[in-house]
Amino acid sequence: MTAVAYLLSGMLVWGGIGWLVDHWVGTRGIFAGLGAVLGMAGGVYLIVRRLGA
Template identity: 50%
Template sequence: MAEDNPARGDARPRPVSPARQGSGAETGYAVIGTLISGMAVWGGAGWLLDQWLDTRVFFPVGIIFGMAVAIYLVVARYGAVDPPSGGRRTGTTPGGRRSRPRTEKGQR
Protein backbone atom coordinates (compact mmCIF):
# COMPACT_ATOMS: atom_id res chain seq x y z
CA MET A 1 0.00 0.00 0.00
CA ALA A 2 2.90 2.34 0.61
CA GLU A 3 3.83 2.19 -3.09
CA ASP A 4 0.37 3.52 -4.03
CA ASN A 5 1.03 6.77 -2.16
CA PRO A 6 4.23 8.39 -3.41
CA ALA A 7 6.32 10.49 -1.05
CA ARG A 8 5.24 14.09 -0.72
CA GLY A 9 6.33 16.12 -3.74
CA ASP A 10 7.00 13.10 -5.99
CA ALA A 11 5.02 12.70 -9.17
CA ARG A 12 2.65 9.77 -9.38
CA PRO A 13 3.36 7.69 -12.51
CA ARG A 14 0.61 7.60 -15.09
CA PRO A 15 -0.99 4.25 -15.79
CA VAL A 16 -0.10 2.81 -19.18
CA SER A 17 -3.16 2.88 -21.41
CA PRO A 18 -3.61 2.77 -25.17
CA ALA A 19 -4.44 5.92 -27.09
CA ARG A 20 -8.13 6.71 -26.82
CA GLN A 21 -10.07 6.41 -30.06
CA GLY A 22 -12.92 8.88 -30.38
CA SER A 23 -16.30 8.13 -31.83
CA GLY A 24 -17.12 8.99 -35.42
CA ALA A 25 -19.07 12.09 -34.41
CA GLU A 26 -16.21 13.27 -32.19
CA THR A 27 -13.76 12.90 -35.08
CA GLY A 28 -16.14 14.71 -37.41
CA TYR A 29 -16.52 17.64 -35.04
CA ALA A 30 -12.74 17.81 -34.65
CA VAL A 31 -12.27 17.92 -38.44
CA ILE A 32 -14.94 20.62 -38.90
CA GLY A 33 -13.47 22.64 -36.02
CA THR A 34 -10.00 22.43 -37.53
CA LEU A 35 -11.23 23.60 -40.94
CA ILE A 36 -13.27 26.50 -39.55
CA SER A 37 -10.55 27.63 -37.16
CA GLY A 38 -7.94 27.54 -39.93
CA MET A 39 -10.08 29.82 -42.08
CA ALA A 40 -10.92 32.10 -39.14
CA VAL A 41 -7.37 32.50 -37.85
CA TRP A 42 -5.62 33.05 -41.18
CA GLY A 43 -8.55 35.00 -42.65
CA GLY A 44 -8.53 37.21 -39.55
CA ALA A 45 -4.80 37.76 -39.90
CA GLY A 46 -5.32 38.68 -43.55
CA TRP A 47 -8.15 41.05 -42.65
CA LEU A 48 -5.98 42.77 -40.04
CA LEU A 49 -3.16 43.09 -42.56
CA ASP A 50 -5.62 44.52 -45.11
CA GLN A 51 -6.84 47.08 -42.57
CA TRP A 52 -3.30 48.05 -41.69
CA LEU A 53 -2.06 48.33 -45.31
CA ASP A 54 -5.38 49.59 -46.77
CA THR A 55 -5.55 46.78 -49.34
CA ARG A 56 -8.07 44.07 -50.25
CA VAL A 57 -5.87 41.13 -51.16
CA PHE A 58 -4.74 39.54 -47.90
CA PHE A 59 -8.17 38.57 -46.55
CA PRO A 60 -9.04 36.08 -49.36
CA VAL A 61 -5.43 34.88 -49.49
CA GLY A 62 -5.54 34.28 -45.74
CA ILE A 63 -8.77 32.30 -45.99
CA ILE A 64 -7.40 30.12 -48.81
CA PHE A 65 -4.08 29.63 -47.01
CA GLY A 66 -5.88 28.78 -43.75
CA MET A 67 -8.06 26.23 -45.50
CA ALA A 68 -5.03 24.63 -47.17
CA VAL A 69 -3.14 24.37 -43.87
CA ALA A 70 -6.23 23.00 -42.11
CA ILE A 71 -6.75 20.35 -44.81
CA TYR A 72 -3.10 19.34 -44.47
CA LEU A 73 -3.49 19.02 -40.70
CA VAL A 74 -6.67 16.97 -41.02
CA VAL A 75 -5.06 14.59 -43.51
CA ALA A 76 -1.91 14.31 -41.40
CA ARG A 77 -3.87 13.51 -38.25
CA TYR A 78 -6.93 11.57 -39.40
CA GLY A 79 -6.05 10.43 -42.91
CA ALA A 80 -3.38 7.87 -42.08
CA VAL A 81 -4.63 4.32 -42.37
CA ASP A 82 -2.92 1.70 -40.26
CA PRO A 83 -1.30 -1.04 -42.35
CA PRO A 84 -2.99 -4.45 -42.19
CA SER A 85 -1.66 -6.76 -39.51
CA GLY A 86 -0.70 -9.46 -42.03
CA GLY A 87 2.46 -9.43 -44.08
CA ARG A 88 2.84 -7.31 -47.18
CA ARG A 89 1.32 -8.98 -50.22
CA THR A 90 2.83 -8.43 -53.60
CA GLY A 91 2.17 -9.90 -56.99
CA THR A 92 5.54 -11.60 -57.14
CA THR A 93 6.70 -15.08 -56.35
CA PRO A 94 9.17 -15.65 -53.50
CA GLY A 95 12.05 -15.54 -56.01
CA GLY A 96 11.11 -12.03 -57.06
CA ARG A 97 9.89 -12.84 -60.59
CA ARG A 98 6.29 -12.36 -61.51
CA SER A 99 4.38 -15.55 -62.10
CA ARG A 100 2.61 -16.01 -65.41
CA PRO A 101 -1.17 -15.68 -65.34
CA ARG A 102 -3.00 -18.99 -65.36
CA THR A 103 -5.43 -19.51 -68.23
CA GLU A 104 -8.13 -22.05 -68.86
CA LYS A 105 -7.51 -24.87 -71.29
CA GLY A 106 -7.84 -23.67 -74.87
CA GLN A 107 -7.45 -19.97 -74.05
CA ARG A 108 -4.39 -17.88 -74.60
Protein backbone atom coordinates in the same frame (compact mmCIF):
# COMPACT_ATOMS: atom_id res chain seq x y z
CA MET B 1 -16.43 17.13 -35.96
CA THR B 2 -12.69 17.59 -35.53
CA ALA B 3 -12.20 17.97 -39.28
CA VAL B 4 -14.81 20.74 -39.45
CA ALA B 5 -13.17 22.49 -36.50
CA TYR B 6 -9.77 22.39 -38.23
CA LEU B 7 -11.22 23.91 -41.41
CA LEU B 8 -13.23 26.63 -39.68
CA SER B 9 -10.52 27.63 -37.24
CA GLY B 10 -7.91 27.82 -40.00
CA MET B 11 -10.16 30.01 -42.11
CA LEU B 12 -11.07 32.29 -39.22
CA VAL B 13 -7.57 32.68 -37.80
CA TRP B 14 -5.69 33.22 -41.07
CA GLY B 15 -8.55 35.19 -42.60
CA GLY B 16 -8.49 37.44 -39.54
CA ILE B 17 -4.75 37.90 -39.84
CA GLY B 18 -5.23 38.75 -43.50
CA TRP B 19 -7.95 41.24 -42.58
CA LEU B 20 -5.56 42.96 -40.19
CA VAL B 21 -2.89 43.09 -42.90
CA ASP B 22 -5.49 44.58 -45.28
CA HIS B 23 -6.17 47.38 -42.82
CA TRP B 24 -2.48 47.95 -42.24
CA VAL B 25 -1.61 48.07 -45.97
CA GLY B 26 -4.81 49.79 -47.08
CA THR B 27 -6.17 47.15 -49.45
CA ARG B 28 -9.69 45.77 -49.58
CA GLY B 29 -9.97 42.06 -48.91
CA ILE B 30 -6.98 40.80 -50.87
CA PHE B 31 -5.03 39.51 -47.89
CA ALA B 32 -8.16 38.39 -46.06
CA GLY B 33 -9.08 36.20 -49.02
CA LEU B 34 -5.55 34.84 -49.29
CA GLY B 35 -5.50 34.17 -45.56
CA ALA B 36 -8.79 32.29 -45.69
CA VAL B 37 -7.55 30.14 -48.57
CA LEU B 38 -4.26 29.45 -46.80
CA GLY B 39 -6.17 28.65 -43.61
CA MET B 40 -8.31 26.14 -45.46
CA ALA B 41 -5.22 24.57 -47.00
CA GLY B 42 -3.65 24.32 -43.56
CA GLY B 43 -6.83 22.79 -42.19
CA VAL B 44 -6.86 20.15 -44.92
CA TYR B 45 -3.20 19.44 -44.22
CA LEU B 46 -3.93 18.94 -40.51
CA ILE B 47 -6.89 16.70 -41.29
CA VAL B 48 -4.77 14.48 -43.52
CA ARG B 49 -1.80 14.52 -41.15
CA ARG B 50 -3.57 13.93 -37.84
CA LEU B 51 -6.73 12.05 -38.77
CA GLY B 52 -5.34 10.10 -41.68
CA ALA B 53 -8.32 10.86 -43.89
